[in-house]
Amino acid sequence: MKKKVWISIAVVALIGLLVGVNIYRASNQEVLSVETATVEERELTGNVMVPGTLSLSQEYFVYYVPENGQVEAVLVKEGDKVEEDTPLLRYENEQLQLEKEQNALSLESSYLQINRIKDQIDDLDEKEKDLEDQLGKEEAENQVDAERDQLKTDLKVADLEARQVQLQKETIESKIDNLVVTSENAGTVLSIDEEAIKGISQTPILHIGNPEELIVKGTISEYDSLKIIEDQAVTLRSDVLTDKEWKGKVEKVSYLPIQNETVAVSGEETAVQYSIEVSIDDKNIEAKPGFKLIMDIETEKRSALAVPLEAVKQDGENYYVYTVEEGKAVRNDVEIGTASDEFMEIKTGLKSGAKVIINPSEEVRDNVEVNEK
Known part of the structure; x- marks a missing residue:
């Protein structure tokens, strides 16, 4: 019986000791110092980054x-x-020169033939006048009509041949000019x-x-082609010249996709690509044609409620931030939007003016006392 009493006393004493330690720790716990930022409207820019090649414009x-x-x-x-x-x-082509000389002879021959037939028609007209004096007009016409019709046909044929030779001449002269x-x-x-x-x-x-006129050429996806338009601002960077960057703008986005001959032959479907050209403001760019550049294209600029990127935490598919309210950390689930280099848009979950904790440590939890630096 006495043994049970002593065991009970020991258990009670141990519990009292633990409670006392916790009370002591709680009374002496240090308040966490945190860095905060104010939730406010900020100018956000949407960006698309695509690779490109420096080329001559x-x-x-x-x-x-x-x-x-x-x-x-x-x-x-x-x-x-x-x-x-x-x-x-300049090219040298003896065959064309020979064709030119042969064509000149053919053309001269055609004109001679035309003139000869015209002379025959003139002679036939004289003959018809002589026959009119001897046999009368009607009989004279009957005797020369068939011959005149044949000569007229011959003249048309000769004229067509001359025109063909003339066309050949123009073709040869065009080739010689080339x-x-x-x-x-x-x-x-x-x-x-x-x-x-x-x-x-x-x-x-x-x-x-x-x-002296350089551009950057690249390709973009069908998704990005809906966001990128002419005159958008572009920042250009190089992995070779890491300390340099240049400004430019979008000059051209193709309306039609790039034709892939390999795909056309094989019949396989691949992602659709569109060509893009970006001009460079700096005429003294250190990079050379052929350099690979990254095109950071600014696709939008607008004002929205935003917080520093370092304030946003992720839990699975959900996002949250810690705010400071009455000296304590409070977890707030949020819906995010567009991200820039420094800030994240907050669509829902926060109000303007709230204080969010930047880079919250693992010690920061809901309802923990905190002190703003």
Whole structure:
């Protein structure tokens, strides 16, 4: 009996000790210091980030055309500045020259034939007048009508043949004119490929462009094509020049999707892509054509209730923040919206003016006493 009494006394004493310790800890617990921010209307921007390649805004290539013959001479050199229609290179084509001479002979022959038939018609008219004096008008017409009809038919045929030869002449002259290749636009001769001149390489003979006018080319998804429009502001960055960034704007978004020849042949469906071009405000950009850039495109700008990104916590599919109310942390479930680099839009769950805790530690829980720094 005494043993049970002593056990009961020990249990009561242990419970009292634990209660006392908890009371002591609670009375001496330090109030957590937290950093807060005010919930308020802020200007938020929506962004789309896509990769791109720095390219010349105006460039074109001149390829070897076997049908034109052999390249007789390149009329420019690397570094030359050219204007539109400046002669670039000249082909030599002996076959075309021979065709031109043969055509000239055929055309001359056709005109001789036409003139000969006209002379025969004139002679027939004289003959008809002589017959009128001898046999009368009606008999004279009967004797020459058949011959006149034949000559008129011959004249039409000769005229058609002459017109065909004339068309051949125009075609040949056009081909000869094409033997001298002229520039499509003003620019600078960037490269000349000697192997391509000889027809050995399939690369362009000439590469002409304007190195002072650069753009960034890339592709965007069908989803992003609904948000990106012309004149939107763009920030450009490079993984190579990490300390640099450049400003620009969207110049062009294609209306039609990019055609994928591989998909067309295989019949497989892939994501639809649209081409995009971005101009650069800085004309002295350190990057070179071919550099890979990141295009950070600003798709929207508006005011909304927002908090710093560091204040928002996630619990599964739900989001929440801690606010400070009467010296205690209070958990608030929220519905988020658009995020910028620094802030998160809050659609529901908070009111303007509330204080939210930034980077709440694991010690911050609902109803814990806190002190704002």
